[in-house]
Amino acid sequence: MASPLLELRNITKRFPGVLANDSVSLKLNKGEIVALLGENGAGKSTLMNVVYGLLSPDGGEVFVDGEPVELKSPRQAIDLGIGMVHQHFMLIEPLTVTENIVLGNEPTTAGVIDIRKARADVVEISERYGLAVDPDAKIIDLPVGAQQRVEILKALYRGARILILDEPTAVLTPQEVKELFGVVRQLVTEGLAVVLITHKLEEVMASSDRVVVMRDGKVVGETKPSDTDMSGLARMMVGREVVFRIEKKPTVCGDTVLNVRNLKVLDDRHLEAVKGMTFDICAGEIVAIAGVSGNGQTQLIEALTGLRKVEEGTISFLGNDITHSSARQTIDAGVSHVPEDRHRRGLVLEFDLAENMILGDHRKPPFTKRGIMDPQAIAQITEERVEEYDVRSPSIRIAAANLSGGNQQKLVLAREVGRNPELLVAAQPTRGLDVGAIEFVHSRILAERDSGKGVLLVSLELEEVQSLADRILVVFEGRIVKEFAAGQASDEELGYFMTGGGGTKLTENSDTEGGESNDA
Amino acid sequence: MLSDIITPDLFAAAVRIATPLALAAIGGTICERSGIVNIALEGMMLVGAFAGVVGALATGSAWFGVLCAILAGALLALIHAFASINLRTDQVVSGTAINILALGLTGFFMEVIYGHPGTTDSAPRLMPVFNISGPTEGVLGTIWTWINGVFLSFTPIVYIAIFIAIFGQWALFHTRWGLRLRALGEHPRAADTVGISVVRGRYSAVLMSGALGGLAGANLTLEQVGSFTEDMTNGRGFIALAANIFGRWTPGGSYLASLLFGFADALQIKLQLFRDVIKIPSQFFLMLPYVLTVVVLAGVVGRAVAPAAVGKPYEKG
Numbered sequence: 001m002a003s004p005l006l007e008l009r010n011i012t013k014r015f016p017g018v019l020a021n022d023s024v025s026l027k028l029n030k031g032e033i034v035a036l037l038g039e040n041g042a043g044k045s046t047l048m049n050v051v052y053g054l055l056s057p058d059g060g061e062v063f064v065d066g067e068p069v070e071l072k073s074p075r076q077a078i079d080l081g082i083g084m085v086h087q088h089f090m091l092i093e094p095l096t097v098t099e100n101i102v103l104g105n106e107p108t109t110a111g112v113i114d115i116r117k118a119r120a121d122v123v124e125i126s127e128r129y130g131l132a133v134d135p136d137a138k139i140i141d142l143p144v145g146a147q148q149r150v151e152i153l154k155a156l157y158r159g160a161r162i163l164i165l166d167e168p169t170a171v172l173t174p175q176e177v178k179e180l181f182g183v184v185r186q187l188v189t190e191g192l193a194v195v196l197i198t199h200k201l202e203e204v205m206a207s208s209d210r211v212v213v214m215r216d217g218k219v220v221g222e223t224k225p226s227d228t229d230m231s232g233l234a235r236m237m238v239g240r241e242v243v244f245r246i247e248k249k250p251t252v253c254g255d256t257v258l259n260v261r262n263l264k265v266l267d268d269r270h271l272e273a274v275k276g277m278t279f280d281i282c283a284g285e286i287v288a289i290a291g292v293s294g295n296g297q298t299q300l301i302e303a304l305t306g307l308r309k310v311e312e313g314t315i316s317f318l319g320n321d322i323t324h325s326s327a328r329q330t331i332d333a334g335v336s337h338v339p340e341d342r343h344r345r346g347l348v349l350e351f352d353l354a355e356n357m358i359l360g361d362h363r364k365p366p367f368t369k370r371g372i373m374d375p376q377a378i379a380q381i382t383e384e385r386v387e388e389y390d391v392r393s394p395s396i397r398i399a400a401a402n403l404s405g406g407n408q409q410k411l412v413l414a415r416e417v418g419r420n421p422e423l424l425v426a427a428q429p430t431r432g433l434d435v436g437a438i439e440f441v442h443s444r445i446l447a448e449r450d451s452g453k454g455v456l457l458v459s460l461e462l463e464e465v466q467s468l469a470d471r472i473l474v475v476f477e478g479r480i481v482k483e484f485a486a487g488q489a490s491d492e493e494l495g496y497f498m499t500g501g502g503g504t505k506l507t508e509n510s511d512t513e514g515g516e517s518n519d520a
Numbered sequence: 521m522l523s524d525i526i527t528p529d530l531f532a533a534a535v536r537i538a539t540p541l542a543l544a545a546i547g548g549t550i551c552e553r554s555g556i557v558n559i560a561l562e563g564m565m566l567v568g569a570f571a572g573v574v575g576a577l578a579t580g581s582a583w584f585g586v587l588c589a590i591l592a593g594a595l596l597a598l599i600h601a602f603a604s605i606n607l608r609t610d611q612v613v614s615g616t617a618i619n620i621l622a623l624g625l626t627g628f629f630m631e632v633i634y635g636h637p638g639t640t641d642s643a644p645r646l647m648p649v650f651n652i653s654g655p656t657e658g659v660l661g662t663i664w665t666w667i668n669g670v671f672l673s674f675t676p677i678v679y680i681a682i683f684i685a686i687f688g689q690w691a692l693f694h695t696r697w698g699l700r701l702r703a704l705g706e707h708p709r710a711a712d713t714v715g716i717s718v719v720r721g722r723y724s725a726v727l728m729s730g731a732l733g734g735l736a737g738a739n740l741t742l743e744q745v746g747s748f749t750e751d752m753t754n755g756r757g758f759i760a761l762a763a764n765i766f767g768r769w770t771p772g773g774s775y776l777a778s779l780l781f782g783f784a785d786a787l788q789i790k791l792q793l794f795r796d797v798i799k800i801p802s803q804f805f806l807m808l809p810y811v812l813t814v815v816v817l818a819g820v821v822g823r824a825v826a827p828a829a830v831g832k833p834y835e836k837g
């Protein structure tokens with residue numbers, strides 16, 4: 001048999017206090033999709049970063065086409081035909097989509113970029129692979145879903161033979177996921193080999209040829225989708241049974257926690273992104289916003305949490321007007337926020353776990369007394385929450401940047417949910433979490449609800465929406481176009497309204513527009 | 521009176537004064553676009569000014585002096601590059617140290633080479649590029665004096681600076697070099713992941729800024745003053761830094777901002793000549809360029825956004 005396209009032998013990578021890869025071996029053949037599974041912090045991204053030349057291993061060898069190769073920088077990996085979609089987007093915000101995609105491989109004549117050709121190339125591959133992007137938009141103006149598509153197109157543009165996908169679907173809609181795997185299948189039949197890292201087991205079952213499972217830096221097993229099922233995979237990963245569907249008691253709706261009336265909010269380009277939304281959340285209720293990324297969810301959340309100016313309309317929280325409150329005032333009032341982009345909004349990456357854990361509460365006792373921080377109190381609460389949320393790190397004195405993606409997410413959740421808010425605004429709360437962690441976070445969110453708190457959940461994942469929400473609001477183009485009670489709608493129905501099938505007007509409920517604002 | 525103040529040579533002076541500022545400012549632009557803060561422009565200019573005179577005096581060729589100035593600036597920049605890229609020193613600290621070093625080095629070599637402190641002998645100078653005689657009389661004469669004064673009266677580096685500004689502006693936004701430079705200063709890791717060498721890119725940007733700083737120094741000594749005096753740059757490197765911010769980290773903007781400073785300075789000098797007519801204390805005139813800076817910064821320019829990764833050392837995993 002021909003030698004494998006890519007082979008890793010005994011790769012070892014150590015970070016201070018962690019053995020991230022412990023003598024890992026892996027083979028990847030032409031024409032196959034290998035799923036790399038493992039809990040948060042198992043060492044998947046580390047291993048792939050070694051293959052891509054971003055990290056240099058402490059031991060072990062990499063072979064491409066049977067030849068030993070030394071990967072000192074991504075340039076060498078790229079030249080060997082290795083492409084990678086990174087877990088945390090490697091996009092340059094002030095540059096356009098086209099500039100980001102061609103960067104490093106620019107079509108030029110005598111050093112001058114042929115921008116027209118570049119743009120045409122981008123349009124061409126975006127159409128060929130069914131990943132729609134606006135080639136002239138700046139990254140900073142794009143919703144996360146579109147950024148994900150750009151990141152994937154970047155790898156495809158380079159025409160890799162070995163494609164590494166590190167959680168490429170965390171923020172894609174089911175439709176986009178389907179299209180992406182169609183593309184990947186097609187590439188594989190053309191002779192490519194793909195490593196797919198994902199926490200979504202149905203994707204693994206549907207699209208991989210082989211599954212390699214890692215735990216604590218080691219490969220602990222290998223299987224084929226045909227030989228197992230989702231619970232089997234989960235067991236291999238986590239080492240115990242995982243419950244996929246959680247039991248939910250019927251809700252007891254209490255007083256109104258959040259009251260939003262005819263809210264209008266602009267985006268960064270001064271276009272109206274939220275075009276008059278009206279809804280309530282009561283104590284003990286989870287309200288989910290379902291929609292394709294980029295339909296005003298980001299701006300809605302930012303307005304609710306004091307991060308963006310409200311143009312029109314009112315927001316009241318527990319009877320108090322917070323329409324024009326600052327982020328600090330909203331936090332102090334009891335609103336917690338799990339942002340959709342943990343790197344941009346959720347964490348200060350250079351800060352350690354303890355510092356990140358008290359951000360937002362850092363002025364209050366017991367963390368600060370008379371303006372002076374109390375490191376002991378801070379360390380204590382951090383230890384407690386790290387334990388409870390299973391944030392895996394050798395110490396709480398490590399910079400958040402050094403945590404694995406999923407553990408960074410757990411850190412944000414530990415802070416925002418741990419603060420015990422009256423209202424939890426959570427955007428993609430389980431982005432990048434492993435199945436075990438998702439189970440835990442879902443049960444924590446339900447516990448919040450059962451103890452009489454309000455929850456606003458924004459998620460692209462219909463499964464999450466369906467299993468948690470008491471009420472589902474479907475948004476399209478900045479408006480709420482449909483409202484469902486829990487269990488009322490099928491995924492197909494939701495999808496229909498999410499993509500504008502029901503038009504842009506609220507279909508069922510009477511329009512409350514121009515309604516009374518309680519406390520103007 | 522107004523016609524005595526608003527004369528061709530007022531504008532010519534503005535362009536001349538703007539030239540060293542603009543060259544250094546463009547150097548600052550390139551450096552900061554790559555993600556490295558360069559407050560050592562002052563020192564690079566000073567070393568360039570000195571090396572220019574040394575080279576010109578030693579060989580009798582002003583152009584050889586210019587070459588020496590560029591090399592000296594780049595050499596000093598090499599220290600800054602090594603400190604901030606390899607050693608990951610705080611870039612402000614490294615820049616400050618280099619400024620002090622430049623002051624010391626020039627003073628020291630002044631003694632070693634010429635045996636005295638203060639000012640050097642006059643060096644060969646670069647002469648105006650054009651020397652065209654035109655009509656002197658009547659309306660045509662007036663028009664010609666303006667055209668000649670404002671556009672045709674300059675020495676070579678003045679034109680070179682204008683060319684660099686225009687070409688640099690175009691290159692930053694239309695060439696591979698420009699795109700990669702912008703990427704480096706915004707998100708070096710992203711640049712790294714697409715195969716762009718952060719180390720090489722940043723080194724070349726810092727060296728370029730040093731070369732431009734050196735050229736600015738050569739303009740001071742070999743075109744404007746004709747000799748070197750210790751500490752003669754007198755804070756121009758820092759004004760250049762402001763001009764770069766002012767010009768929003770673009771070569772063209774840096775040039776225009778420098779021109780504004782240059783004009784304010786030229787006007788100030790001119791107005792001092794009329795201090796007997798205009799009864800205002802001369803300190804007021806001296807204030808003018810700075811007041812202008814504050815006004816423009818506060819009002820016209822709006823919020824300037826620096827490259828996101830500027831000043832942060834890049835560390836590979």
Ligand SMILES: Nc1ncnc2c1ncn2[C@@H]1O[C@H](COP(=O)(O)OP(=O)(O)OP(=O)(O)O)[C@@H](O)[C@H]1O
Pocket residue numbers: 015016018019020038039040041042043044045046047087392393401402403404405406407432837
């Ligand atoms: N730069 C770094 N410095 C120190 N420790 C690191 C660094 N990068 C990763 N680690 C540690 O190495 C381990 C493996 O991390 P890695 O990112 O590979 O996990 P992962 O399997 O990709 O997890 P996830 O599913 O959460 O993305 C973790 O314990 C993490 O804390």
Ligand SMILES: [Mg+2]
Pocket residue numbers: 044045046087166404405406
């Ligand atoms: Mg990872």
